[in-house]
Amino acid sequence: MNDKLVINRAQIENTLTSCAPDAVAVREVLAKARQLQGLDPEDVCVLAALEDPELLEELYDTARWLKETIYGRRLVLFAPLYISNLCANECLYCAFRASNKEVRRKALNQEEIADETRALIEQGHKRMLLVAGESYPVEGFDYILKSIETVYRTKQGRGEIRRVNANIAPLTTDEFAQLKQAGIGTYQLFQETYDAKVYAEMHRAGRKVDYEWRINAMDRAMTAGIDDVGIGVLFGLADWRFEILALMQHIRWLEQRFGVGPHTISVPRLEPASGSDIAAHPPFPVNDTDFKKLVAILRLTVPYTGIIMSTRETPAMRRETFALGVSQISAGSRTNPGGYARQNDYESQFSLGDHRDLDEVVRDVAELGYIPSFCTACYRLGRTGRDFMDLAKPGEIKKHCDPNALSTFQEFLIDYASPETRAVGEKLISKTLEQMEAPARGLVQSMIKRICEDERDVFV
Ligand code: SAM
Ligand code: SF4
Numbered sequence: 001m002n003d004k005l006v007i008n009r010a011q012i013e014n015t016l017t018s019c020a021p022d023a024v025a026v027r028e029v030l031a032k033a034r035q036l037q038g039l040d041p042e043d044v045c046v047l048a049a050l051e052d053p054e055l056l057e058e059l060y061d062t063a064r065w066l067k068e069t070i071y072g073r074r075l076v077l078f079a080p081l082y083i084s085n086l087c088a089n090e091c092l093y094c095a096f097r098a099s100n101k102e103v104r105r106k107a108l109n110q111e112e113i114a115d116e117t118r119a120l121i122e123q124g125h126k127r128m129l130l131v132a133g134e135s136y137p138v139e140g141f142d143y144i145l146k147s148i149e150t151v152y153r154t155k156q157g158r159g160e161i162r163r164v165n166a167n168i169a170p171l172t173t174d175e176f177a178q179l180k181q182a183g184i185g186t187y188q189l190f191q192e193t194y195d196a197k198v199y200a201e202m203h204r205a206g207r208k209v210d211y212e213w214r215i216n217a218m219d220r221a222m223t224a225g226i227d228d229v230g231i232g233v234l235f236g237l238a239d240w241r242f243e244i245l246a247l248m249q250h251i252r253w254l255e256q257r258f259g260v261g262p263h264t265i266s267v268p269r270l271e272p273a274s275g276s277d278i279a280a281h282p283p284f285p286v287n288d289t290d291f292k293k294l295v296a297i298l299r300l301t302v303p304y305t306g307i308i309m310s311t312r313e314t315p316a317m318r319r320e321t322f323a324l325g326v327s328q329i330s331a332g333s334r335t336n337p338g339g340y341a342r343q344n345d346y347e348s349q350f351s352l353g354d355h356r357d358l359d360e361v362v363r364d365v366a367e368l369g370y371i372p373s374f375c376t377a378c379y380r381l382g383r384t385g386r387d388f389m390d391l392a393k394p395g396e397i398k399k400h401c402d403p404n405a406l407s408t409f410q411e412f413l414i415d416y417a418s419p420e421t422r423a424v425g426e427k428l429i430s431k432t433l434e435q436m437e438a439p440a441r442g443l444v445q446s447m448i449k450r451i452c453e454d455e456r457d458v459f460v
Contacts, residue, residue: 016241060323074401092201094350121159128161144166167230180224186228267298309322
């Protein structure tokens with residue numbers, strides 16, 4: 001076996017040219033998906049090629065059923081924190097690329113990071129994704145470690161950030177070990193495109209030109225002991241069908257090597273970015289129908305892997321894809337350093353599709369019947385990697401994730417929600433409790449009672 005992941009392009013092209021999406025084949029694949037064991041590349045190809053509206057509805061129905069069966073009606077919420085837009089790379093689609101003179105450069109100092117953290121805590125956030133360009137101030141990689149420490153140390157009122165994930169440039173194995181030591185939750189990194197030729201065209205200078213250094217980053221992270229990793233594709237750079245089959249090869253590779261695949265998959269679509277022609281005119285734009293289709297396909301393909309949807313998408317698209325399989329969303333996001341506390345005008349990394357604050361998103365999500373969750377229990381109890389995947393089976397999720405979602409939601413409603421959101425949320429909690437069966441209902445009732453009696457951070 002190779003000790004480095006190599007995407008097998010010929011195999012993908014062969015699969016893509018040999019599948020026929022007739023109704024019988026599609027329905028066979030959908031029946032297979034209902035066994036909750038995932039799908040093979042040939043199955044994915046059948047679904048990716050289908051266009052018949054009736055079959056498309058059947059695909060969506062299956063994705064909705066699967067989402068509901070495995071994840072129930074929870075949606076985990078987080079916010080990104082952009083600590084720096086310094087970058088030595090030349091990614092043609094990104095506003096932070098080194099040569100872009102339209103962006104004024106800023107790396108937040110530790111005091112500013114604490115201010116940003118306080119602003120996020122005041123909104124009610126408990127989970128943060130730390131984001132940076134690929135170039136650090138004088139202290140180098142220590143800047144990242146110090147920033148994580150600052151976030152965990154910062155308290156505001158009764159709140160704190162309980163889980164810090166990071167989306168930063170690939171590290172050496174030794175640096176990943178330090179990142180783990182700093183208490184990182186998930187390490188997230190998008191390959192952008194798995195098509196090596198397109199990758200070379202899009203990345204013109206800096207460390208990121210090295211496709212292999214990037215594609216093997218998760219192996220180094222997992223070798224260093226980080227067992228929750230998040231992968232993703234920047235959709236719009238190459239054919240999305242190719243990308244999801246390549247993504248599957250990446251997933252299988254990690255499963256074979258480490259006994260567990262990625263914790264999450266992110267599905268960013270290219271958004272306009274200052275000074276970028278590519279971002280304004282993606283070479284392979286993914287239209288809304290294909291985007292929903294690809295989310296549904298991913299849901300069926302890797303049933304137990306979280307799917308993350310960011311505020312790049314509009315509220316309408318986010319609502320539609322919650323039902324199809326999204327399990328985590330960002331909310332109230334700013335993509336410029338200092339964007340939360342100072343409302344400053346440093347340029348953003350890309351345009352947002354959803355500008356609403358956390359309270360509004362929570363209310364909207366709750367009105368749709370989803371339970372906003374701020375849970376960080378698994379990570380703090382050491383239920384990560386393989387242990388998390390063992391837990392992520394339908395019955396187990398009901399025992400842990402649903403109670404924790406409801407207790408963290410109740411905590412949010414008391415400490416941070418507007419009266420309007422609190423009313424919507426409490427109605428949802430009562431309704432959810434009515435529908436729960438014993439013993440789960442008793443457990444949740446006692447957890448909520450503890451929160452109402454002023455205890456915080458109650459989880460199982
Ligand atoms: N600098 C690190 C890197 O490139 O991996 C991490 C942070 S980078 C700010 C996070 C992600 O933003 C990138 O991986 C890329 O997928 C995404 N991104 C960059 N430009 C974008 C755009 N115009 N629209 C949507 N997403 C974009
Ligand atoms: Fe820098 Fe990341 Fe933007 Fe590329 S995507 S220019 S590496 S911040």
